[in-house]
Amino acid sequence: MSLTRLQINHVRNLKQVKLRDLAQVNVFFGRNGSGKTSVLEAVHLLGMARSFRGSSVKSLITHGQTHCVTFGVANSPTIPGVGISLGVQRSLAGEAVIKVAGSPVKSLAQLVEHLPLQVINADSFELLTGSPAARRQYLDWGVFHVEHRFLEQWQRFQRCIKQRNKLLRHGKIRDQELAVWTRDLASSGEATGDYRRNYFKLLAPRFKAIARQLLPALADGLELRYHQGWDRQSTYESALEASVSSDMEQGYTHVGPQRADIRVLIDGRLAAETLSRGQQKLVVCGLKLAQGQLMAEYGKGSCTYLVDDLPSELDQDHSRQVCELLAAMKAQVFITCIDRADITSVWPEEDSDIALFHVEQGTITPAGISAG
Numbered sequence: 035m036s037l038t039r040l041q042i043n044h045v046r047n048l049k050q051v052k053l054r055d056l057a058q059v060n061v062f063f064g065r066n067g068s069g070k071t072s073v074l075e076a077v078h079l080l081g082m083a084r085s086f087r088g089s090s091v092k093s094l095i096t097h098g099q100t101h102c103v104t105f106g107v108a109n110s111p112t113i114p115g116v117g118i119s120l121g122v123q124r125s126l127a128g129e130a131v132i133k134v135a136g137s138p139v140k141s142l143a144q145l146v147e148h149l150p151l152q153v154i155n156a157d158s159f160e161l162l163t164g165s166p167a168a169r170r171q172y173l174d175w176g177v178f179h180v181e182h183r184f185l186e187q188w189q190r191f192q193r194c195i196k197q198r199n200k201l202l203r204h205g206k207i208r209d210q211e212l213a214v215w216t217r218d219l220a221s222s223g224e225a226t227g228d229y230r231r232n233y234f235k236l237l238a239p240r241f242k243a244i245a246r247q248l249l250p251a252l253a254d255g256l257e258l259r260y261h262q263g264w265d266r267q268s269t270y271e272s273a274l275e276a277s278v279s280s281d282m283e284q285g286y287t288h289v290g291p292q293r294a295d296i297r298v299l300i301d302g303r304l305a306a307e308t309l310s311r312g313q314q315k316l317v318v319c320g321l322k323l324a325q326g327q328l329m330a331e332y333g334k335g336s337c338t339y340l341v342d343d344l345p346s347e348l349d350q351d352h353s354r355q356v357c358e359l360l361a362a363m364k365a366q367v368f369i370t371c372i373d374r375a376d377i378t379s380v381w382p383e384e385d386s387d388i389a390l391f392h393v394e395q396g397t398i399t400p401a402g403i404s405a406g
């Protein structure tokens with residue numbers, strides 16, 4: 035999946051932008067504060083209906099305006115030459131109007147499958163240094179895009195755990211009532227865990243192969259470990275049984291997929307506590323590239339990469355290696371830099387489908403396709 039057209043209205047300092055004939059690689063260059071990150075925000079809004087920086091959607095709307103709108107055409111992964119129009123409008127009041135092929139859709143999943151996005155930016159470190167929630171989100175992104183059926187189990191699990199925790203909080207629970215929710219929780223939680231585990235088994239070797247290219251000296255010691263959120267040896271049902279008294283005592287469900295995590299280790303120690311910032315950034319790039327590779331390999335189309343300020347924390351050789359991997363994946367890329375040469379000098383020369391855009395005070399001007 036890739037975008038061929040993009041229209042942006044009132045996203046941060048981008049009042050009205052229309053981009054046609056987007057290329058596989060789209061480089062946005064310009065001075066600080068010109069609007070480069072805002073372009074990536076706009077693409078993210080189109081694919082996910084929200085900001086990528088965890089900031090509120092209000093902050094995306096141009097000051098003084100009540101709405102922001104993005105519209106785009108994504109080509110279909112299955113039918114060549116066929117485009118699907120996507121539109122997202124968000125308002126200051128928090129409303130979202132999402133349209134796919136001209137018709138409003140109710141669930142975000144219906145939008146997300148048309149434009150799978152991966153973000154690599156200054157906040158991406160959080161994948162290593164942040165809470166397990168960030169890593170679960172990362173994992174679930176991958177599982178969903180390879181296996182859409184995952185969503186149903188995941189949603190069922192969320193419903194069950196919410197209900198069960200509500201009962202537990204309440205005290206004075208009827209055993210029977212708790213048993214009903216526990217049974218449903220056990221089956222949806224087991225299924226959620228199965229999907230995640232199977233996906234992780236595919237992901238880990240891809241990550242390792244990429245790490246060999248990006249961090250050859252460290253790759254042998256790098257290890258991904260999946261923790262499912264309950265004892266490895268037991269079924270989720272028996273893990274729930276074993277923890278029922280502490281659940282009742284403390285008023286919440288202790289074990290389960292809600293506690294899952296991926297640990298990234300280097301020589302047995304947490305990578306987040308050991309590696310330099312640059313090395314951490316490379317690990318994060320490796321994790322995100324591995325997901326894109328896996329998606330493409332499983333015939334689910336390619337994802338679009340939003341790469342903000344790649345050179346920060348990376349030396350030129352490593353920036354080049356990340357670009358080479360991105361180029362080899364044939365994924366669509368939106369990438370920002372201050373000077374166009376920051377990217378054109380490190381992007382593989384044989385890759386011809388590059389479009390350059392100069393960003394200046396919220397205006398975007400095509401700047402050709404040649405390096406320089």
Ligand SMILES: Nc1ncnc2c1ncn2[C@@H]1O[C@H](COP(=O)(O)OP(=O)(O)O)[C@@H](O)[C@H]1O
Pocket residue numbers: 045046047064065066067068069070071072073092093094095096097393
């Ligand atoms: N809601 C908003 N309305 C108008 N301008 C905004 C809004 N949010 C941020 N800006 C401004 O938009 C400009 C572009 O920001 P950004 O895209 O982050 O720049 P950069 O090119 O450095 O990535 C900045 O000057 C910023 O202050």
Ligand SMILES: [Mg+2]
Pocket residue numbers: 070071072342
């Ligand atoms: Mg920026």
